[in-house]
Amino acid sequence: MVNGNNNDNVALVDVLDKVIEKGVVINGDIVIRVANIDLVYLGLRLILTSVSKLEEVSGKRMIGKEQEATPEDMAYLQKLQREIRKAEENIPKIIDASDPKKTEQGMAQLVLTLLELIRKLMEKEAYRRVKKGTLSSIEIQKLGLSLKAVQKKIKEVQAIFGIDDEDLNIDLGPLGNLM
Amino acid sequence: MDGLYLYCVRDKAEGDNIFPVKGIDGHGDVFTLSFCEFEAVVSAVSLQEFESEAIKIKAQEDLNWIKEKAVIHERVIEQAMTKGNRNLGLIPMGFGAIFKEEASLMETLDKKHEEIKQVLDNVRGKQEWGVKVYLNDKKFFEKNIKAKSDVIREKEREMALLPEGMAFFMEEELKEMIDKEKNNELNNITGFFFEVLKKYAIDSVKNKLLEKELTGISKPMVLNAAYLIPDEKKEEFTDEAERLKLEIKAEGFGLEYSGPWPAYNFTKF
Numbered sequence: 001m002v003n004g005n006n007n008d009n010v011a012l013v014d015v016l017d018k019v020i021e022k023g024v025v026i027n028g029d030i031v032i033r034v035a036n037i038d039l040v041y042l043g044l045r046l047i048l049t050s051v052s053k054l055e056e057v058s059g060k061r062m063i064g065k066e067q068e069a070t071p072e073d074m075a076y077l078q079k080l081q082r083e084i085r086k087a088e089e090n091i092p093k094i095i096d097a098s099d100p101k102k103t104e105q106g107m108a109q110l111v112l113t114l115l116e117l118i119r120k121l122m123e124k125e126a127y128r129r130v131k132k133g134t135l136s137s138i139e140i141q142k143l144g145l146s147l148k149a150v151q152k153k154i155k156e157v158q159a160i161f162g163i164d165d166e167d168l169n170i171d172l173g174p175l176g177n178l179m
Numbered sequence: 180m181d182g183l184y185l186y187c188v189r190d191k192a193e194g195d196n197i198f199p200v201k202g203i204d205g206h207g208d209v210f211t212l213s214f215c216e217f218e219a220v221v222s223a224v225s226l227q228e229f230e231s232e233a234i235k236i237k238a239q240e241d242l243n244w245i246k247e248k249a250v251i252h253e254r255v256i257e258q259a260m261t262k263g264n265r266n267l268g269l270i271p272m273g274f275g276a277i278f279k280e281e282a283s284l285m286e287t288l289d290k291k292h293e294e295i296k297q298v299l300d301n302v303r304g305k306q307e308w309g310v311k312v313y314l315n316d317k318k319f320f321e322k323n324i325k326a327k328s329d330v331i332r333e334k335e336r337e338m339a340l341l342p343e344g345m346a347f348f349m350e351e352e353l354k355e356m357i358d359k360e361k362n363n364e365l366n367n368i369t370g371f372f373f374e375v376l377k378k379y380a381i382d383s384v385k386n387k388l389l390e391k392e393l394t395g396i397s398k399p400m401v402l403n404a405a406y407l408i409p410d411e412k413k414e415e416f417t418d419e420a421e422r423l424k425l426e427i428k429a430e431g432f433g434l435e436y437s438g439p440w441p442a443y444n445f446t447k448f
Contacts, residue, residue, distance in 0.1 A: 023273030144344030
């Protein structure tokens with residue numbers, strides 16, 4: 001295989017892209033179902049389906065108390081337990097006591113992301129009013145300056161914690177990005 | 180009991196068929212089974228193992244497992260693409276088709292014989308090449324757009340004259356304008372890249388762009404193309420790709436090409 005680049009990861013991505021999504025689908029007696037899964041969101045999608053399934057399962061419980069758990073229910077419960085265990089393993093990696101700096105940055109990122117969301121919503125609303133033409137120019141001037149001040153303040157805190165603009169977002173998996 | 184994992188279907192190759200790579204389970208030998216003028220490349224897998232709940236769970240949840248298996252799958256097919264110096268016509272299968280016994284595999288292939296023949300005739304003597312383009316320098320690209328657009332420069336002049344608070348609201352408008360121009364320009368320019376390389380191809384396809392999470396590259400992908408190139412045009416194609424790569428580097432784009440791949444994108448049936 002000739003690569004017009006030196007990045008091994010690129011080759012692996014190519015392999016996944018092709019083997020999982022593009023190869024001829026010929027059904028055998030057993031087909032391992034990985035095709036048609038959006039690889040990127042594999043993990044998050046699973047958590048979301050587990051949560052919605054959990055609601056279903058618990059709802060069912062309330063209606064028919066004497067109902068036994070089906071094998072399907074049990075499989076989902078097991079899946080949930082696995083997700084919980086996985087999360088338990090990951091949490092110490094995120095909130096690393098030996099690296100408080102990183103934890104601090106993670107928290108700052110989360111808080112700033114929410115601030116940025118609120119700021120954007122405020123700005124949109126303000127912009128709508130400006131366009132409607134109901135504000136005097138001095139009001140527009142005030143509003144604009146206030147919003148700009150908030151924007152600059154967020155940038156300043158970003159600089160302190162070393163957080164890029166692109167980090168101010170939350171990946172919601174199948175729902176896309178927050179902003 | 181053993182079943183058969185199917186990797187690909189190819190032109191029958193003369194002589195012994197020893198594959199230097201192991202099968203999908205990491206230890207099974209890879210071998211061929213003939214049917215009509217073609218042969219299937221397979222390896223034995225334990226049905227007990229591959230029918231198990233554990234495998235199903237891994238295939239659904241364990242990205243590392245999927246990666247590892249996809250790489251083995253691809254490696255076997257790469258081995259199967261050539262025999263001696265001869266390039267064989269080959270149809271790569273998607274991941275994960277297992278047959279309980281040889282008879283059911285043969286029955287399936289016999290049923291599909293006509294389609295297989297047609298697809299093989301179509302890809303024989305050709306190779307697939309992949310081209311991915313990333314936008315490496317967004318700032319530079321945006322600056323160029325600003326410099327090129329009269330409307331944007333006009334807007335900036337207008338803003339400079341307004342009080343700061345009022346100008347703030349125009350900044351948003353300006354950002355939207357730049358975004359729109361940027362998307363237009365990106366479409367044009369990647370369309371141009373796609374066409375430049377297409378001239379050596381018999382067939383070509385633009386695939387959906389891959390997310391950063393999957394590429395592991397922090398820059399956004401702006402083009403994900405695949406080309407079906409006749410063997411004799413391969414040099415011309417790679418020369419052109421290399422030339423284009425150097426040319427667009429200065430404009431803030433990173434181009435990566437790879438091949439020859441099995442014709443994953445051009446063997447649908």
